[in-house]
Amino acid sequence: MAEISTIARPYAVAAYQLGKEHKSLAKWSEMLAFATAVSNDVQMQAYIQDPKVLSSTLQTTFLAICGDKLNEQGQNLIRVLIEYNRMIILPAIAAAFEELKAQDEGVLDAQIIAAAKPSVAEIKDLVKRLEIKFGKKVEASVSVDAELIGGIKIIVGDTVIDASVKGQLQNLAYALSA
Numbered sequence: 001m002a003e004i005s006t007i008a009r010p011y012a013v014a015a016y017q018l019g020k021e022h023k024s025l026a027k028w029s030e031m032l033a034f035a036t037a038v039s040n041d042v043q044m045q046a047y048i049q050d051p052k053v054l055s056s057t058l059q060t061t062f063l064a065i066c067g068d069k070l071n072e073q074g075q076n077l078i079r080v081l082i083e084y085n086r087m088i089i090l091p092a093i094a095a096a097f098e099e100l101k102a103q104d105e106g107v108l109d110a111q112i113i114a115a116a117k118p119s120v121a122e123i124k125d126l127v128k129r130l131e132i133k134f135g136k137k138v139e140a141s142v143s144v145d146a147e148l149i150g151g152i153k154i155i156v157g158d159t160v161i162d163a164s165v166k167g168q169l170q171n172l173a174y175a176l177s178a
Contacts, residue, residue: 005096008089011077012096016104018073025101031074032094038065039090048087055082062087102139110140111155115148115164130156 019028038044039062047053047061059082063075070078081087102109110130112123123142130138134156145153149165162168 004089004092007086008092009096011081011086011089011093012100015073015077015093015097016100019097019101020104024071025104027071028074028097029101031070032090032097034069035066035074035078036091036094038062039087055085058082058087106136108134108136108138108156110138112140112142113145113148113153113155113164114142115144115146115150115152117144118142118152126152126154130154 015028015032016025019025039048044062044065048058059079062078062082063070066075066078077093081090108130110127112118112126118126123140127138127140130140138156147166149169151164151167153164153167154161
């Protein structure tokens with residue numbers, strides 16, 4: 001997985017720089033999302049992975065399906081990915097691009113994992129506190145994991161805040177075993 005993200009990152013950076021230079025980050029977001037959706041289609045996956053399909057045929061077909069959803073630069077990216085047999089990394093490129101865009105806009109993604117479904121007010125309060133802590137706007141996704149037993153776990157980038165009962169029990173077990 002790390003290898004795919006390592007290969008995808010330079011493509012994402014290039015797309016991001018082009019988008020930033022031409023003030024078209026939103027357009028690049030749309031193009032990458034659309035091209036990723038097309039490439040993730042089951043039939044298209046089979047077509048992309050078929051060794052009998054020539055890269056020129058794949059280019060023509062893929063770009064025809066995308067139609068006017070891709071501008072010339074977007075089409076060039078697809079051509080390069082097909083030419084170097086790297087269509088498999090398109091979703092990783094889109095994800096890395098969105099990360100770069102979010103960083104530029106000062107937005108952080110946060111995963112809030114709770115043992116029980118938190119109220120809307122609790123989520124708003126938590127997001128507000130995270131925004132103060134990190135000094136950036138925070139967009140949170142909330143999920144419920146009963147295995148936490150109680151409490152909450154928050155993941156923001158590389159930072160993990162584990163205030164769950166399960167996490168506390170694991171820390172206690174580690175401390176006792178040391």
